[in-house]
Amino acid sequence: MSDTPYDESFVSWFRAVTPYINSFRTKTFVIAFGGKAVASEFAKTLAYDVNLLVSLGIRLVLVHGARPQIEEELREKNLESIYHRGYRVTDAAALDCVLDAVGSVYLEIEAMLSQGLPNTPMANSRIRVIGGNFITGQPIGVLDGIDMQYAGKVRKVDAEGINAQLGLGNIVLLNCEGPSPTGEIFNLQMEEAAEAVAIAIKADKLVYLTDSQGVTDQAGALIDAMTADEVERLLSGGEWLSHDIRRYLPCTVRSTRAGVGRVHLISYQQDGALLRELFTHDGVGTVVTRESLENIREAKPDDIAALIALIEPMENEGILVHRPRELLEREIEHFSIMLHDEIIVGCAALYAHSEEEAELACLAVSSEHREWGYGEQLMKRIERRARKMGIKRLIVLTTRTEHWFVERGFKLGTVDDLPAKKRDMYNYQRRSRVLFKTL
Numbered sequence: 001m002s003d004t005p006y007d008e009s010f011v012s013w014f015r016a017v018t019p020y021i022n023s024f025r026t027k028t029f030v031i032a033f034g035g036k037a038v039a040s041e042f043a044k045t046l047a048y049d050v051n052l053l054v055s056l057g058i059r060l061v062l063v064h065g066a067r068p069q070i071e072e073e074l075r076e077k078n079l080e081s082i083y084h085r086g087y088r089v090t091d092a093a094a095l096d097c098v099l100d101a102v103g104s105v106y107l108e109i110e111a112m113l114s115q116g117l118p119n120t121p122m123a124n125s126r127i128r129v130i131g132g133n134f135i136t137g138q139p140i141g142v143l144d145g146i147d148m149q150y151a152g153k154v155r156k157v158d159a160e161g162i163n164a165q166l167g168l169g170n171i172v173l174l175n176c177e178g179p180s181p182t183g184e185i186f187n188l189q190m191e192e193a194a195e196a197v198a199i200a201i202k203a204d205k206l207v208y209l210t211d212s213q214g215v216t217d218q219a220g221a222l223i224d225a226m227t228a229d230e231v232e233r234l235l236s237g238g239e240w241l242s243h244d245i246r247r248y249l250p251c252t253v254r255s256t257r258a259g260v261g262r263v264h265l266i267s268y269q270q271d272g273a274l275l276r277e278l279f280t281h282d283g284v285g286t287v288v289t290r291e292s293l294e295n296i297r298e299a300k301p302d303d304i305a306a307l308i309a310l311i312e313p314m315e316n317e318g319i320l321v322h323r324p325r326e327l328l329e330r331e332i333e334h335f336s337i338m339l340h341d342e343i344i345v346g347c348a349a350l351y352a353h354s355e356e357e358a359e360l361a362c363l364a365v366s367s368e369h370r371e372w373g374y375g376e377q378l379m380k381r382i383e384r385r386a387r388k389m390g391i392k393r394l395i396v397l398t399t400r401t402e403h404w405f406v407e408r409g410f411k412l413g414t415v416d417d418l419p420a421k422k423r424d425m426y427n428y429q430r431r432s433r434v435l436f437k438t439l
């Protein structure tokens with residue numbers, strides 16, 4: 001047997017990401033990024049990370065833009081760059097610049113995604129990149145009296161064709177050009193093209209790589225999660241937001257309300273941001289959902305394994321009384337659980353001892369989420385359940401968190417204050433403090 005030391009942090013990390021790997025397999029993600037991301041210092045490692053996602057069984061569509069590259073083409077030809085309502089006014093000369101720039105960027109991305117290169121993280125892998133006319137464009141027309149000419153919007157997405165390629169394990173790479181049935185080509189906004197594709201193929205996630213770490217508040221602090229309603233309220237002001245964020249946020253609202261599971265906004269200037277956002281609890285950017293990420297519900301038998309993993313460390317520390325699996329299986333209906341991003345991060349149980357008295361037991365929150373207020377939310381959930389049952393007094397026994405409960409309206413009591421049934425079961429060796437709260 002080898003005595004070679006191993007990196008415990010790596011083992012812990014690998015175990016922590018396993019639920020995400022299992023959950024993401026066969027899921028469909030759309031990743032959208034502009035020309036600035038392609039030109040950034042981390043473009044090559046982003047390509048490695050994209051290939052890694054596909055190797056894990058994730059179905060992946062990439063949608064790229066080329067705004068700075070188009071600007072450079074226009075400058076070289078001494079052409080003016082004109083925008084109206086965020087859209088580029090695209091005449092025939094500007095369209096030539098668009099086609100040249102987009103084609104060049106497409107080839108550059110395709111090269112970065114090439115497989116089998118020695119000395120790369122994805123050496124000897126065989127992942128194919130497929131393009132095609134999956135997006136049909138149409139002209140914007142005249143806006144406020146201005147003829148937008150070859151500036152376009154998405155008319156249709158060939159979802160069946162894209163899904164067929166994804167089913168073969170291919171990466172689908174799309175650009176911001178939209179040919180029309182009449183043979184014309186229109187210049188599309190990358191973020192709108194990605195939004196349309198994600199909605200059409202019913203993507204589980206849409207990820208925008210931006211010039212900011214994500215959505216920030218006025219003080220510059222990152223907002224890690226938002227609902228579509230919260231984004232709408234922010235867009236009514238939000239003058240401090242970066243250029244990319246202001247362009248992408250309307251797309252996040254429309255796509256989440258149209259059925260896309262989650263929309264993530266992360267920085268292309270941070271190496272590994274894509275992996276850290278997808279495979280860690282807290283992520284590194286902002287996630288936008290139709291409803292809140294947090295969810296409390298009653299526990300089910302399928303939750304028992306996750307419940308054991310949650311409470312076992314606290315049982316080992318003596319904070320909680322040990323509950324064998326057989327007991328949890330019998331009493332699972334007593335538990336409420338808190339989920340964050342579909343992972344159980346907290347629990348609490350309600351045990352009725354009489355028609356008017358019940359016990360709040362096994363209140364536990366994972367160490368990574370104790371500053372998020374989940375314990376109080378679970379306590380309130382148990383209180384609501386107790387009131388519905390007609391309970392008048394809620395009892396708690398604790399050895400470590402007496403002050404936490406006192407701060408939330410519980411009062412210290414004695415063993416004599418316990419219901420007779422619970423008093424007979426009281427463990428004098430643990431010497432738990434008795435607290436109660438009138439509902």
